[in-house]
Amino acid sequence: MKAFLLAAGLGTRLRPLTNHTPKCMVTIGEKPLLGIWLNHLALCGIREVLINTHHLADRVADFLDSWPKDILKIHPVHEPFLLGSAGTLLANRDFIHGKENFLIVYADNLCNYRLSKLLQAQQANRERGALLTMALxxxxxxxxxxxxxxxxxxCITGFEEKPEKPVSNLANAGIYAASPEIFTFLKAGSEGHQPYDIGQHLLPRxxxxxxxxxxxxxxxxIGTPESLEIARREWRELQPLLRPETL
Known part of the structure; x- marks a missing residue:
């Protein structure tokens, strides 16, 4: 099973912290957020992960070089210019082979959700023609x-980013399970968008x-200083939920 872990963000709202630390390397309980995600993906059955980098990429690369190779096979991909979340998928479509579903995860969220449930849901939804299942x-x-x-x-019949008049309170968690057929829509929708975003340019299609x-x-x-501090405080109480037997 494979996953895209989108980690190239600039972290502008976290400055000055992110002037010298990549957003995905911000620590939660003395562990980099990226490391928390890699552990979580491995516990949920992921065996290969593609990670895009951009801002302070050398720091991320050094961390990934030290990661145990027997836990996950990691494919770091540097983006000299940000491609956007959907642009990263499109540029690395060869990472996905065959017909197996895969995960797409934003690395700037802190999460203990059982990702295997999302993959199971997408497998069932795929039989009904679903290209993607979105965690809400x-x-x-x-x-x-x-x-x-x-x-x-x-079935998601409508999707809008930051609507003035929301039709519901069910929000995109930035975690998806998708089928390879999604790339047909990525290719068709990429023209004229740089960077090319999942929420703005793909999902409405x-x-x-x-x-x-x-x-x-x-x-x-964890994108703001206030939210980061809350996450650090709350995570201390929630970490036991990440034990392998709970996943």
Whole structure:
């Protein structure tokens, strides 16, 4: 099983911390966020992961060089210019072979969600024509998130980034399970968009062909100093949930 771990963000909202530390290397409980994600992916059955880098890429590369090679096979890919989340998928489509579903994860979230559940859901949804299954959470401020509208079957019939008038509070968690057929829509939608974004340029194109799955567990974007401090405090209490027997 494979995963894209999107880790090339600049972390502008976390400056000055990210002037010298890549956003994905910010520490939570003395561990880099990237390391937490690699452990989590391995516990959920992922065996290969592609990680894109850009800002302070040497720092990320040094960390990945020290990562145990028997746990995960890691494919670091440097982007001299940011491609955007969907642009990274498109540029590295050869990472995905065959017909197996795969994960797409934003590395700037802190999460203990059981990712194997999302893959299982996508396998079932694929039989109904789904290209992608999106993990959803209930947002306290829906106007600041990507909001999904679902029908009675769980199919996402509408999706809008940061809507002025949200139709629901079910928000995109930045975690997806997808089938290789998604690349057909990535190629068709990439023209004229640089960088090319999943939320803005891909998801609105595939409404009706993706499903939502309300997630259980902890999720927090660590993108601001305030949110980072909250995450560090809360994670100390939640870490036992990441034991292998709970996944």
């Amino acid at each position: 959470f209930k947002a306290s401020d829906p106007s600041s998130c990507g909001i999904a509208e679902l029908d009675a079957t769980g 595939i409404t009706g062909k993706m499903y939502g799955l309300p997630m259980e567990g902890y999720l927090r974007d």
